[in-house]
Amino acid sequence: MLVKTILNRLYKFKSFVYGRVKFIEGVARPTIEVEIKARKGSKAKCSGCGYSTNSVYDRQPWRRYEFVPLWGMRVFLLYRPRRVNCPRCGVLTERVPWSEGKHSASIPYKIFLAHWARKLSWQGVSNEFNTSWQQVFRAIKYVVEWGLENRKLTGVTAIGIDEILIHRGHQYATLVYQIDANCRRLLWIGKARTAKTLLRFFRKFGRERSAKIEYVCSDMWKAYIKVVKKKVPQAVHILDRFHIVANLNKALNEVRAAETKRLKDKGYEAVLKGSRWCFLKRPDNLTDNQHYTLKELLKYNLKSVKAYLLKEDFQQFWKYVSPVWAERFLDAWCTRVMRSKIEPMKKQAKSIRKHKELILNWFRAKKLFNSGIVEGLNCKAKLTMRKAYGFRTFEGLEMALYHQLGDLPEPPLLHRFW
Numbered sequence: 001m002l003v004k005t006i007l008n009r010l011y012k013f014k015s016f017v018y019g020r021v022k023f024i025e026g027v028a029r030p031t032i033e034v035e036i037k038a039r040k041g042s043k044a045k046c047s048g049c050g051y052s053t054n055s056v057y058d059r060q061p062w063r064r065y066e067f068v069p070l071w072g073m074r075v076f077l078l079y080r081p082r083r084v085n086c087p088r089c090g091v092l093t094e095r096v097p098w099s100e101g102k103h104s105a106s107i108p109y110k111i112f113l114a115h116w117a118r119k120l121s122w123q124g125v126s127n128e129f130n131t132s133w134q135q136v137f138r139a140i141k142y143v144v145e146w147g148l149e150n151r152k153l154t155g156v157t158a159i160g161i162d163e164i165l166i167h168r169g170h171q172y173a174t175l176v177y178q179i180d181a182n183c184r185r186l187l188w189i190g191k192a193r194t195a196k197t198l199l200r201f202f203r204k205f206g207r208e209r210s211a212k213i214e215y216v217c218s219d220m221w222k223a224y225i226k227v228v229k230k231k232v233p234q235a236v237h238i239l240d241r242f243h244i245v246a247n248l249n250k251a252l253n254e255v256r257a258a259e260t261k262r263l264k265d266k267g268y269e270a271v272l273k274g275s276r277w278c279f280l281k282r283p284d285n286l287t288d289n290q291h292y293t294l295k296e297l298l299k300y301n302l303k304s305v306k307a308y309l310l311k312e313d314f315q316q317f318w319k320y321v322s323p324v325w326a327e328r329f330l331d332a333w334c335t336r337v338m339r340s341k342i343e344p345m346k347k348q349a350k351s352i353r354k355h356k357e358l359i360l361n362w363f364r365a366k367k368l369f370n371s372g373i374v375e376g377l378n379c380k381a382k383l384t385m386r387k388a389y390g391f392r393t394f395e396g397l398e399m400a401l402y403h404q405l406g407d408l409p410e411p412p413l414l415h416r417f418w
């Protein structure tokens, strides 16, 4: 079977035919070159407006478009693009179905590279397929832009808003996810985490679609709360369970660190040394050794221990079914914390009191949106950032995240080359 026959089966064009196939040796990698010709009598399409015409102005020199590799050989399609006389655009190069713009990679090759970039790091893809990092980036950009243009944004009733640290922790980005049970995906990413950032999302998402949002999950970040209230007043705004727990853990850690230092300054042995994980882990997840350490620690009447017990008590809260009882528990818990004289914990209790209504919304939403959803997506986002390591621009990050988490539709392809 000839390469040409195979190509005709897998990737056939209406107005073009495959011509000579050459096998080239003596280069770094054996290469196959396939010539393409315009089918006799076929019209050429203007690349500006798509107008079909017989009026050909001239032909340009041969161009090479890299195609999907075969058996470790590089494959190129060769073609001399025509320039057409378009009544609207003037003299322009024709549009060809296997390529877009000035890219040297063919569309199937771009989809192919982008497919592998979901599984490997970008650098990994460029190493595996002997191509440049830039080429991989452009491939992903093509697929993502196509996907964004062709995705459907109907049926979004629940969104989650979260932030992520980027540029080695020097900057924030805001991520908006759809968290409906049947569709979880990244909807949008924007620089920074200000009110303006989130406003940009809602502007892009549109008033009509925003009006259909029923639930919003976010953390206690003031800017987000303000914008959600303004832009989706009809939605039940739920404060994310994960962030509340994370904040309590942070407070506990603060108490522990301060106390460790104080004890050390007074010359006591380091009772709290190595206790960090005992405090932060749920009791069920402790190792035997950690269990022992915890038991020992609980004997001391330390602030850290009190803070730990308060934090552990708070877990009760999530078990309630009725919002009324949950609220009673919350009030009682906050009162206890306020009397504890432990400043970092008191700060948390104040914040919880202040956002009580939004926290209780979780029960009103029948516990429908637990923190795991947004948190799971956020974990994936962080992983993606690491895997696509190598981009320095925000655009690179944007592309990587949409590509991995956007659940975007893909450009149609006659044959899957992988």
Ligand SMILES: [Zn+2]
Pocket: 046, 047, 048, 049, 050, 051, 086, 087, 088, 089, 090, 092
């Ligand atoms: Zn035109």
